[in-house]
Amino acid sequence: KEVIFDLWNQEPEGGSTYGRILLELTSSDGSGFERFKLSWFSGSTESNYYVSPSASIADGQWHHYAVTLKTIGNKIYSDFYKDGTLQLQSNDTKYIGNIQGLSKATVGVIGALATHPSGGSGTGLVLGDGKLSASLDEFRYWKHARTAQQIGLNWFNQVGGGTNEYDYNKELGIYYKFNEGITGDSTFDSTVLDY
Numbered sequence: 209k210e211v212i213f214d215l216w217n218q219e220p221e222g223g224s225t226y227g228r229i230l231l232e233l234t235s236s237d238g239s240g241f242e243r244f245k246l247s248w249f250s251g252s253t254e255s256n257y258y259v260s261p262s263a264s265i266a267d268g269q270w271h272h273y274a275v276t277l278k279t280i281g282n283k284i285y286s287d288f289y290k291d292g293t294l295q296l297q298s299n300d301t302k303y304i305g306n307i308q309g310l311s312k313a314t315v316g317v318i319g320a321l322a323t324h325p326s327g328g329s330g331t332g333l334v335l336g337d338g339k340l341s342a343s344l345d346e347f348r349y350w351k352h353a354r355t356a357q358q359i360g361l362n363w364f365n366q367v368g369g370g371t372n373e374y375d376y377n378k379e380l381g382i383y384y385k386f387n388e389g390i391t392g393d394s395t396f397d398s399t400v401l402d403y
Contacts, residue, residue: 209234211338214322259288272363278353292363349382
């Protein structure tokens with residue numbers, strides 16, 4: 209398994225305030241293909257499923273992938289998009305309500321674990337383990353699920369981030385373009401800006 213994104217509210221696992229969202233690459237579904245696996249945890253309740261179709265995403269080409277997660281009624285819905293086109297819709301009848309505590313200060317990590325895997329305390333895995341072996345050209349985390357229209361219109365374009373003066377795209381929580389350039393000075397090149 210390789211971690212793409214891990215968002216954790218720093219609360220102890222299994223406690224009533226524990227909250228976490230984890231997006232991974234895995235081939236452990238038995239299909240033999242690399243697929244995206246989305247997991248979410250709220251208190252002692254957890255749910256997860258494979259959000260990408262049962263075909264390998266490792267095709268050596270650049271693609272835009274988008275995964276949405278939202279609660280409607282008593283179900284959790286997730287949509288998976290590739291290059292702006294809906295590929296798979298999933299829903300889970302295990303109702304967990306709002307994911308606990310994610311309105312608190314959270315730790316978000318791109319390309320590795322934020323803490324030990326759920327159910328895996330004592331395994332020795334910590335912050336930075338589960339490293340992603342892939343290239344990322346851009347990363348966006350939205351505070352609300354994007355619609356199919358929004359994803360279809362913006363998957364190939366940059367989007368503007370909000371500011372203190374304007375409300376434009378105020379639901380854009382994290383936006384890394386990874387385009388700061390390469391100068392050859394590692395102290396400068398290691399800086400990645402959140403737009």
